[in-house]
Amino acid sequence: xxxxxxxxxxxxxxxxxxxxxxxxxxxxxxxxxxxxxxxxxxxxxxxxxxxxxxxxxxxxxxxxxxxxxxxxxxxxxxxxxxxxxxxxxxxxxxxxxxxxxxxxxxxxxxxxxxxxxxxxxxxxxxxxxxxxxxxxxxxxxxxxxxxxx
Numbered sequence: 779x780x781x782x783x784x785x786x787x788x789x790x791x792x793x794x795x796x797x798x799x800x801x802x803x804x805x806x807x808x809x810x811x812x813x814x815x816x817x818x819x820x821x822x823x824x825x826x827x828x829x830x831x832x833x834x835x836x837x838x839x840x841x842x843x844x845x846x847x848x849x850x851x852x853x854x855x856x857x858x859x860x861x862x863x864x865x866x867x868x869x870x871x872x873x874x875x876x877x878x879x880x881x882x883x884x885x886x887x888x889x890x891x892x893x894x895x896x897x898x899x900x901x902x903x904x905x906x907x908x909x910x911x912x913x914x915x916x917x918x919x920x921x922x923x924x925x926x927x
Contacts, residue, residue: 780828780845783870783885786820787892787907798896798903802855802881811836812854819892819907828863
């Protein structure tokens with residue numbers, strides 16, 4: 779499963795992102811900027827260590843982990859979390875815990891696209907990504923975002 783997610787992906791759509799960020803406690807200005815960001819995500823492995831790099835004009839983030847092992851993470855929202863990522867059926871499932879709160883990020887393949895469902899307090903954001911090759915990284919174009927952003 780992880781092998782199928784390896785590669786570089788660009789965001790092509792997002793739904794409910796602003797509400798999700800609001801639920802995370804992110805201020806209005808940062809939510810507006812965050813919604814404009816069209817991130818690229820690169821997933822790679824080195825032995826049993828998986829790395830997920832997320833890059834956008836707004837924030838960059840990188841995590842490296844082993845499946846099932848808890849690790850500390852500072853999220854793009856600035857939360858210092860204890861995170862664990864597991865493989866659940868056909869999904870890579872990340873659970874982040876901080877200050878008594880919990881967020882879940884589920885990454886899976888659907889019809890050749892990577893679908894990322896992020897949830898906190900029953901607010902769900904769905905982002906869809908298309909696989910790209912490294913040569914096209916320089917020619918990324920803006921994509922659709924939630925009209926409420």
